Amino acid sequence: MLTLGVQHVWLVALSVALSSTLGVLLGVLSYRRPGARRAVLAVTGAFLTIPSFALFVLLLGLVGLGTTPVVMALTLYGLLPVVRNTITGLLQVDPAVVESALGMGLSRRQRLLRIELPLAWPIVLTGIRVSTVVLVGIAAIGAIVNGPGYGNLIFNGLARVGSPVAADLVLAGTLGVVVVAVLFDAAYTVLGRLTTPKGLR
Template identity: 60%
Template sequence: MGFIEYTADSMPALLGATLEHTVLVLQGLGLAVLIGLPLALLTYRHRSRGAVLAVAGVFLTIPSYALFGLLITPLGLGTAPSVIALTLYAFLPVIRNTVVGLREVDPAVVESARGMGLSRTQTLLQVELPLALPVIVTGLRVATQMILGIAAIAAAVNGPGLGNLILQGLTSAGTPFAVYLTLQGVIGIVVLAILFDLFFAALGRLTTTRGMMIRA
């Protein structure tokens, strides 16, 4: 049986693993945004932003297997340690790009908004954030592409996703379908990466247009 025939026969399991992988990545990214975006908004004009970025950067230096393993003790096996690990890895691009995007807004535009009577909060929400959105979206794009691959390691802690197919293939090396399982997992992640990239590219164009309208 060839790879195409094997994939056709196992399509329900492959689609299920792909959906699990997608949900896992979205959960990790969503948590990173819910926590990282407010942190960036609170610190982008304060000296503490350096400390926040440094802490977020430290997480990226921890080897993936080690981080997943360390989270087993407090969180157990399964989805919980997988989501938290992906969240920690996504922090840096989310926070850094939000800070950079906000700090790159032309001060003259901010002063003009304040001169029109907008409060500090109104200026942030109505002027600075829309202008910074293209850079923020780029951070989300980078974070997503990064954790899509890292999410495969979730299989090592009984997490969901395409990593389980890769792990099954590697642990059954020498059997007839070991390579097929590994290929399914790898190709599934590559396809998801392309789809997510296309989505964020379209979102980036929309936010750029929005920012240009506000600047005008």
């Protein structure tokens, strides 16, 4: 259980890091352009409409079995909440604050990094948090392509339906996923307190 738990946490953490980096970047690049915003949100939203079994199998044909197809799929599934919240957070920054920064002579990049993103951070972090919880559950399905984590217990139990240990295996895997989700959520609570300015809490 402990080994599978470490694998599950690592798998989700890696996927969240990739989807968060890409999602924030897409949000920053598109939030000022309505057409680009709609296109980015439509594409990232379309990824969530693809059934996870189908996406894992499609990626299996491209990159083979193991961790790689799972990470790729989870990264795609995790984009929408991050992109949407990044765009929302940046659009909600008070224009007067941006104008003041402009009057102080800050460049576009400086305004983004020093003013806009810090003010939008609580909303962005909420998007990353939602994405993480979603990916914790989807990651379990990755066992269908030999991905790591608690999904292996669940699928082993399903493969042994009718045997005395089937229900125990499925229950153990399910509880493991729940515990990982709770741990991630607690970690985000602490992260939010440490990284959010007091005036924005």
